[in-house]
């Protein structure tokens with residue numbers, strides 16, 4: 001582990017915990033490798049206080065590792081056997097109506113079966129028939145634990161005494177689902193889709209917000225809006241979607257049920273809770289000082305690794321955006337060696353201080369490629385000043401560095417040409433190698449490629465056969481029928497992917513699009529003002545080239561107009577689709593809308609009727625496997641986009 005530099009906000013929390021402590025010493029402890037018992041407890045309590053305040057300094061995996069170390073040195077230590085406390089300076093402390101505990105954790109079905117044996121043993125002691133033993137399975141909400149007795153809303157505190165946070169209700173916080181008060185324990189949670197769309201710009205994670213709702217007298221206007229919009233609620237566990245069945249059924253269909261629960265709610269969850277329902281069994285088993293013995297949390301282990309950055313390589317995309325690709329000290333993750341990862345954008349490189357010598361945490365979960373989860377050790381950010389392809393001076397455009405040289409940057413030109421032929425998808429001659437060569441000979445535009453004759457290809461160094469073949473392919477690519485939306489999307493206008501192209505073309509013919517104003521675009525369902533403006537600008541930029549190519553005479557099939565039965569023409573017409581995980585290309589809500597506009601039915605959970613499960617980021621293996629077992633086709637986001645593009 002590495003020394004931590006506490007932020008000013010974190011220091012304020014630490015002050016509340018213990019005004020006397022020596023912050024430098026504390027910070028150094030996080031870097032020390034062999035900690036003694038007292039030091040481990042100090043690290044754990046510090047991390048815990050910050051985590052409960054919504055300002056975590058460690059990842060959960062790191063925190064759990066320290067817990068494991070403490071338990072190794074002294075399994076009896078009181079820290080391991082009590083509820084990890086919250087620190088809130090501003091609210092008054094009150095006795096909880098009922099104890100609120102942490103949960104025992106299980107990571108495998110074997111762990112669950114061991115726990116189940118203890119339940120069966122308790123049942124036997126009570127002479128309760130096996131046939132009467134049911135388990136209730138619910139999603140484990142990853143929010144902020146609270147208790148509602150009908151009059152007061154309490155935090156969990158130390159499990160015995162919490163704090164009165166009724167003012168959250170006074171401020172408009174609602175009880176989820178049926179809305180009754182007094183349903184006991186639950187969590188304050190924020191809708192994931194809402195967070196992604198409305199709040200992710202302002203907050204790093206929902207935990208920041210939940211902590212603010214609880215701790216602060218006055219909340220941020222964005223948070224107040226989330227409360228007013230009903231996106232932030234108190235969710236009593238009693239109202240949670242659940243699967244309650246005989247224990248043997250639960251065990252038999254374990255993976256399915258876990259997968260179902262994992263996507264049952266639009267809130268962050270960090271596991272699935274299993275509990276016995278029989279009140280006598282519960283009373284008999286009771287609790288330790290930390291956990292109810294009749295309850296357990298099933299969690300999925302994500303794999304993660306801390307990796308050192310060697311170098312950051314800028315890559316110019318077709319739009320001129322420069323993508324930062326981090327070269328890493330090769331590291332094993334999930335059995336694969338990872339040596340590079342794309343950083344989100346250059347603002348992240350700058351603000352999170354990523355450069356040679358930085359250490360990042362890579363996380364890989366489910367079938368998703370590793371992502372940088374956080375920066376563990378900062379370094380001097382490595383920011384390029386010039387475009388790696390054309391040496392133009394780079395400019396900032398919101399979070400991105402861009403190469404402003406639209407007309408003469410080889411990387412932009414080549415990637416635009418590559419995108420065109422790839423999207424058209426009706427020939428395989430014009431891949432990166434061929435395009436690079438053509439670009440080297442000064443061919444920069446699509447229409448120029450289509451004008452090339454066999455002898456010209458030959459003069460660029462292609463063999464006779466290849467030259468003829470390339471020429472024939474170009475001819476064929478004009479003759480083979482192709483949907484007009486695919487043709488349009490091949491030009492790579494920002495925000496004009498296949499779906500949006502098809503939507504537009506359901507309302508206007510392809511040549512008429514270039515005369516549309518943003519105001520006219522917004523009238524079409526699915527286009528917001530900002531993207532409409534970007535589209536109008538993008539179309540204006542390609543107009544000249546578009547018509548030069550269009551006039552070469554492609555065999556375009558016009559998209560049926562919205563009135564004339566859209567659905568049957570789309571590749572996903574009549575299918576049932578479930579989207580899960582965080583999407584990269586747009587919000588999940590937008591993707592669902594688009595799927596519906598293409599004639600698909602969108603469902604929330606996978607059943608035997610589901611055709612496709614489209615997985616974004618952070619989707620567990622269990623979920624994917626469960627879907628596959630039901631005969632559902634599992635698609636990555638990209639595969640799905642290819643599918644609707646007709647690739």
Ligand SMILES: NC(=O)c1ccc[n+]([C@@H]2O[C@H](COP(=O)([O-])OP(=O)(O)OC[C@H]3O[C@@H](n4cnc5c(N)ncnc54)[C@H](O)[C@@H]3O)[C@@H](O)[C@H]2O)c1
Nearest residue numbers: 047048051058059060063101102103138139140141145273
């Ligand atoms: N990153 C850090 O620095 C840091 C610090 C402290 C703790 N942690 C993490 O927090 C976890 C331990 O914290 P904990 O003890 O608060 O939580 P826990 O993970 O043991 O969960 C217990 C809580 O789950 C909640 N819960 C959610 N859904 C539920 C449901 N459907 N039914 C019943 N209960 C439900 C309850 O409110 C209960 O209080 C560990 O996994 C640890 O990694 C991290």
Ligand SMILES: [Zn+2]
Nearest residue numbers: 387390403409
């Ligand atoms: Zn450039």
